[in-house]
Amino acid sequence: MPKKDILVLQDLLLSNAQAAAAIRAELEGRGILAVNLMSSPGAGKTSLLERIAERTAGGLKIAVIEGDIETERDAERIRAKGVPAWQITTGGACHLEAKMVGRVLPSVPPETEILFIENVGNLVCPAGYDLGERLRIVLLSAPEGDDKPKKYPQAFATAQTLVLTKADLFPHLPFDPAKAKAEALELNPKLEVFITSAVTGEGLDELVAHLRRKREEILGRA
Amino acid sequence: MHELSVIASLFDTLLAQAKAHKARAITMVKLEVGALSGVVPELLESAFEIYKKGTIAEKADLVIDRRPFEVRCRACRAVETRSDFVLACPSCGSTDLEIVHGTELVLQKIEAETE
Numbered sequence: 001m002p003k004k005d006i007l008v009l010q011d012l013l014l015s016n017a018q019a020a021a022a023i024r025a026e027l028e029g030r031g032i033l034a035v036n037l038m039s040s041p042g043a044g045k046t047s048l049l050e051r052i053a054e055r056t057a058g059g060l061k062i063a064v065i066e067g068d069i070e071t072e073r074d075a076e077r078i079r080a081k082g083v084p085a086w087q088i089t090t091g092g093a094c095h096l097e098a099k100m101v102g103r104v105l106p107s108v109p110p111e112t113e114i115l116f117i118e119n120v121g122n123l124v125c126p127a128g129y130d131l132g133e134r135l136r137i138v139l140l141s142a143p144e145g146d147d148k149p150k151k152y153p154q155a156f157a158t159a160q161t162l163v164l165t166k167a168d169l170f171p172h173l174p175f176d177p178a179k180a181k182a183e184a185l186e187l188n189p190k191l192e193v194f195i196t197s198a199v200t201g202e203g204l205d206e207l208v209a210h211l212r213r214k215r216e217e218i219l220g221r222a
Numbered sequence: 223m224h225e226l227s228v229i230a231s232l233f234d235t236l237l238a239q240a241k242a243h244k245a246r247a248i249t250m251v252k253l254e255v256g257a258l259s260g261v262v263p264e265l266l267e268s269a270f271e272i273y274k275k276g277t278i279a280e281k282a283d284l285v286i287d288r289r290p291f292e293v294r295c296r297a298c299r300a301v302e303t304r305s306d307f308v309l310a311c312p313s314c315g316s317t318d319l320e321i322v323h324g325t326e327l328v329l330q331k332i333e334a335e336t337e
Contacts, residue, residue: 003333
């Protein structure tokens with residue numbers, strides 16, 4: 001039987017990359033900055049979004065897509081703050097894919113300025129999937145330990161912003177925020193770093209200002 | 223841990239390629255997998271073995287070309303392989319580096335039996 005070599009040279013995640021490109025183009029046209037939030041489970045993604053929702057109420061228009069394996073809980077927490085939210089349950093998948101996000105876009109209100117996509121809690125797999133975002137934020141919470149960036153390099157290497165969360169716990173834990181920051185910067189020297197606490201409110205105004213600035217820089221809109 | 227989803231996506235491409243080239247069977251699949259691609263070659267191999275059963279690639283061998291994390295310094299032009307993913311030039315210390323290899327997750331080629 002004749003044999004044939006077929007040269008393909010195609011990205012294995014091409015269908016995801018194409019869906020992500022379509023999302024990026026649509027959201028840019030609509031003036032919406034998409035932000036992909038990634039972290040381990042329990043690092044404080046939803047709490048951070050609740051605090052951001054409180055600080056932007058009546059001002060910046062935000063909306064949230066929640067990714068989880070099961071339950072509607074996180075979307076309910078965000079809706080309780082008066083922010084539109086949609087829950088994607090992956091039913092076991094460890095990350096969100098662009099097509100899942102694409103299906104929600106028709107529901108996102110036209111006045112939205114920032115669309116947060118809270119990924120499934122996992123510091124590994126979400127990093128490999130472009131969701132069409134223009135800003136990728138990785139969270140690292142104090143109880144996880146300051147040695148995590150180099151253990152999970154892809155998440156820190158592909159983000160533009162790092163948020164060290166649960167700063168209220170710093171005094172009680174052997175977590176050195178300077179060490180965590182330095183380690184992350186070795187992997188990604190351009191990373192912008194913020195320190196926050198959803199309990200005391202530390203650093204949240206600075207983070208919201210950063211988000212507004214990023215939207216202006218990236219989309220060229222105030 | 224998302225290797226099965228990567229392999230599922232690979233099979234979409236394999237089936238389309240097999241059809242386009244009128245292949246009867248796929249006998250070899252070659253991938254390029256970078257050290258910073260987020261997937262583990264051994265798990266890709268396991269997922270491929272599970273997924274190929276009953277498909278046109280049932281008898282195919284999976285060959286994985288592992289690409290190390292390689293960076294080029296924009297300041298001194300040195301090219302270095304790094305095992306720790308640190309983005310600093312070992313020669314001059316500059317952090318202005320570009321990634322040359324290591325993020326690949328690519329279907330390079332297929333070997334097929336044709337009519």
